[in-house]
Amino acid sequence: MNEKTTRRGDDEITVIADNRKAGFDYHILETFEAGMVLLGTEIKSMRESGISLRESFCRVKDGEVFLWNAHIAPYSHRGSADHEATRTRKLLLSRREINKLIGSVERAGYTLLPLNLHYTRGRVKVELGLAKG
Numbered sequence: 001m002n003e004k005t006t007r008r009g010d011d012e013i014t015v016i017a018d019n020r021k022a023g024f025d026y027h028i029l030e031t032f033e034a035g036m037v038l039l040g041t042e043i044k045s046m047r048e049s050g051i052s053l054r055e056s057f058c059r060v061k062d063g064e065v066f067l068w069n070a071h072i073a074p075y076s077h078r079g080s081a082d083h084e085a086t087r088t089r090k091l092l093l094s095r096r097e098i099n100k101l102i103g104s105v106e107r108a109g110y111t112l113l114p115l116n117l118h119y120t121r122g123r124v125k126v127e128l129g130l131a132k133g
Contacts, residue, residue: 011120011121012120013118013119013120014118014119015116015117015118016046016049016051016116016117016118016119016124017046017049017051017052017053017116017117018053018115018116019053019054019056019113019114019115019116021054022113022114022115022129022131023115025133026111026113026129026131026132026133027131027132027133028113028115028129028130028131029110029129029130029131029132030129030130031115031127031128031129031130032093032097032101032127032128032129032130033120033125033126033127033128034065034091034092034093034097034125034126034128035091035092035123035124035125035126036067036089036090036091036092036124036125036126037089037090037091037092038089038124039083041074041075041082041083042072042075042083043124044075044077045072045073045074045075045076046072046117046124048073048075048076050072050073050074050075051070051071051072051073051117052070052071053070053114053116053117054071055069055071056068056069056070056071056113056114057069057111057112057113057114058091058112058113058114058128059112060098060101060102060105060106060112063098063102064090064091064098065090065091065093065098065101065112065128066088066089066090066091067088067089067090067091067114067126068088069086070086070089070114071085071086072085072086073085091126091128101130104130105130110130110131110132111130111131111132111133112128112129112130112131113128113129113131114126114127114128114129115127115128115129
């Protein structure tokens with residue numbers, strides 16, 4: 001596996017996937033950390049390094065934040081259980097953070113991008129960047 005482990009405070013962070021292109025194409029103003037609603041086969045596929053954030057982006061819809069176009073490959077030992085590779089995934093943020101993002105994205109015209117996916121205390125988290133193109 002080509003995972004990179006770093007420390008942030010008391011937490012150990014293991015990066016699963018990076019969106020390196022986001023740093024070149026956009027100026028990142030602020031970052032947020034969000035949880036994701038995932039299926040079991042998606043988590044197992046992530047552990048096999050079967051994820052790409054290259055064409056992914058985030059959108060605010062009906063007061064919630066969603067991750068679009070993140071490609072999570074099908075799990076190799078899935079049997080009959082399967083997931084759609086590029087389905088829309090809900091992100092878990094506090095109401096205060098969502099309201100701040102709604103204001104920035106809809107009124108100020110900023111873009112919300114996934115910067116990386118990582119494990120924090122055994123949970124998959126996505127680091128979001130509020131960016132200006």
